[in-house]
Amino acid sequence: MNFRLRIWRQPNAKSPGKLVDYEVRDISPNTSFLEMLDILNENLLRGGEEPIAFDSDCREGICGTCSLTINGEAHGPDHPGAVCELYMRKFRDDATITVEPFRVGAFPVVKDLVIDRSALDRIVQAGGFISARAGSAPEANSIPVPKHDADLAMEAAACIGCGACAAACPNGSAMLFTSAKVSHLALLPQGHPERESRVLKMVQVMDAEGFGNCTNTYECEAVCPAEISASFIAKLNREYARAQFRQRIGE
Amino acid sequence: MIVAVTGIILIVFVIGHLLGNLQIFVGPDWINGYSQHLRDLGPLLWAIRLFLLATVLVHICVTIQLAMENRSARPEPYMDKRYVKATFASRHMVMSGLIVFAFIAYHLAHFTFRKTDPRFALLKPDPFGHYDVYSMMVYGFQNYFVSGFYVLGLFLLALHLSHGSSSFLQSLGFNDKKLNPRLALGGRIFAWLIFAGYTSIPVAILLGLIKPAQQL
Numbered sequence: 467m468n469f470r471l472r473i474w475r476q477p478n479a480k481s482p483g484k485l486v487d488y489e490v491r492d493i494s495p496n497t498s499f500l501e502m503l504d505i506l507n508e509n510l511l512r513g514g515e516e517p518i519a520f521d522s523d524c525r526e527g528i529c530g531t532c533s534l535t536i537n538g539e540a541h542g543p544d545h546p547g548a549v550c551e552l553y554m555r556k557f558r559d560d561a562t563i564t565v566e567p568f569r570v571g572a573f574p575v576v577k578d579l580v581i582d583r584s585a586l587d588r589i590v591q592a593g594g595f596i597s598a599r600a601g602s603a604p605e606a607n608s609i610p611v612p613k614h615d616a617d618l619a620m621e622a623a624a625c626i627g628c629g630a631c632a633a634a635c636p637n638g639s640a641m642l643f644t645s646a647k648v649s650h651l652a653l654l655p656q657g658h659p660e661r662e663s664r665v666l667k668m669v670q671v672m673d674a675e676g677f678g679n680c681t682n683t684y685e686c687e688a689v690c691p692a693e694i695s696a697s698f699i700a701k702l703n704r705e706y707a708r709a710q711f712r713q714r715i716g717e
Numbered sequence: 718m719i720v721a722v723t724g725i726i727l728i729v730f731v732i733g734h735l736l737g738n739l740q741i742f743v744g745p746d747w748i749n750g751y752s753q754h755l756r757d758l759g760p761l762l763w764a765i766r767l768f769l770l771a772t773v774l775v776h777i778c779v780t781i782q783l784a785m786e787n788r789s790a791r792p793e794p795y796m797d798k799r800y801v802k803a804t805f806a807s808r809h810m811v812m813s814g815l816i817v818f819a820f821i822a823y824h825l826a827h828f829t830f831r832k833t834d835p836r837f838a839l840l841k842p843d844p845f846g847h848y849d850v851y852s853m854m855v856y857g858f859q860n861y862f863v864s865g866f867y868v869l870g871l872f873l874l875a876l877h878l879s880h881g882s883s884s885f886l887q888s889l890g891f892n893d894k895k896l897n898p899r900l901a902l903g904g905r906i907f908a909w910l911i912f913a914g915y916t917s918i919p920v921a922i923l924l925g926l927i928k929p930a931q932q933l
Binding site: 472474485535537538539545564566569570571572634636637638639676677678679680681682683684685687688689695696697699700701703704707 | 718783786787789790791792793794795796797798799800801802803804807808810880884886887888889890891892893894897
């Protein structure tokens with residue numbers, strides 16, 4: 467298969483970037499999108515050009531490192547799934563494909579398609595953990611957790627922190643990410659003691675990082691590679707209201 | 718949450734106002750008596766009006782502030798952007814809302830304060846001594862531009878409500894995986910019923926189905 471690519475090139479955070487046209491030929495339909503970029507980079511290196519910088523790590527959809535907006539969709543057209551799980555057979559032969567970084571003010575471009583997502587780390591550092599040392603994994607049934615809660619917490623914990631939710635959101639909001647982290651811990655007994663302070667601090671840092679606000683368009687859940695449901699955002703709203711109320715009445 | 722609560726208040730008003738207006742189909746005595754009844758509330762009517770005005774202003778001010786934060790959250794726009802799930806209505810709430818606000822301002826000047834049409838001052842009271850709202854509406858809507866702007870305003874209101882009338886549940890923390898798609902559909906149906914209900918009035922007048930109760 468042959469493709470025409472329009473790829474965002476930007477030397478560093480301070481210089482302006484632009485879309486540059488490339489061509490790749492004789493690509494197997496079973497090549498992954500990232501492998502196709504590897505092939506293009508090999509060609510660029512052979513021609514003495516600077517290769518295209520992009521992020522990837524596990525290449526099996528579990529690490530959340532890859533972060534490309536392909537034809538205007540975060541992680542490309544094959545939802546749910548990360549870019550590394552996208553194969554060239556999803557595209558028409560001779561198609562023109564536009565590749566951009568995740569565009570959110572809180573994710574500054576480092577180079578080309580590589581972005582700095584440490585804003586998400588700072589949200590987690592604000593409260594997305596349990597302060598007490600929990601030691602090694604306890605006996606499975608020593609702390610009983612209702613099945614429904616355990617399942618929901620597991621669903622929320624599936625978030626791989628890629629930031630596609632904020633990238634796809636028309637408002638650049640990271641509510642789906644934050645809601646998954648808040649819900650995951652709020653649902654489990656180990657997370658209960660810090661339930662209120664956690665949601666207040668994490669939302670405060672989320673806002674301070676310059677993410678937008680949720681307007682319930684549900685674009686985030688449509689592109690999420692871990693299929694996190696926007697119902698967790700409703701849960702975040704509940705948790706936040708509850709924490710604010712309890713703080714007001716002085717609890 | 719403030720947007721959701723003020724939104725609910727305004728939705729309740731939109732329903733009540735529609736039920737009041739639809740009395741034009743029953744006849745002049747009903748709608749004229751109804752509007753006289755509202756005016757007889759006196760200070761209470763003004764309290765309700767000021768409350769609604771405050772609700773509208775809070776709804777707008779908070780959303781404009783949120784929208785400005787949302788704009789600055791993505792300083793560099795996408796060269797190419799496709800939406801998978803976000804509807805047109807949900808992405809253009811500010812645009813539809815502000816045009817609806819402009820429409821409401823005109824609508825109040827037109828029918829509530831009657832500053833735009835000098836003919837309304839010439840209308841004589843109906844046989845019960847009430848102001849002839851029925852004829853006022855008929856003469857008002859006989860103008861194609863007035864009716865056109867009205868239909869446009871209502872179209873944008875319905876677009877606004879097709880997202881807003883189910884979205885407020887999510888903002889208030891209510892989201893059920895099974896119920897949500899049905900509530901979203903219900904919200905859309907509600908919004909277009911509101912559109913159909915309100916626009917039936919100018920359409921009926923322009924088709925000549927409703928005639929003025931008195932000549933000017």
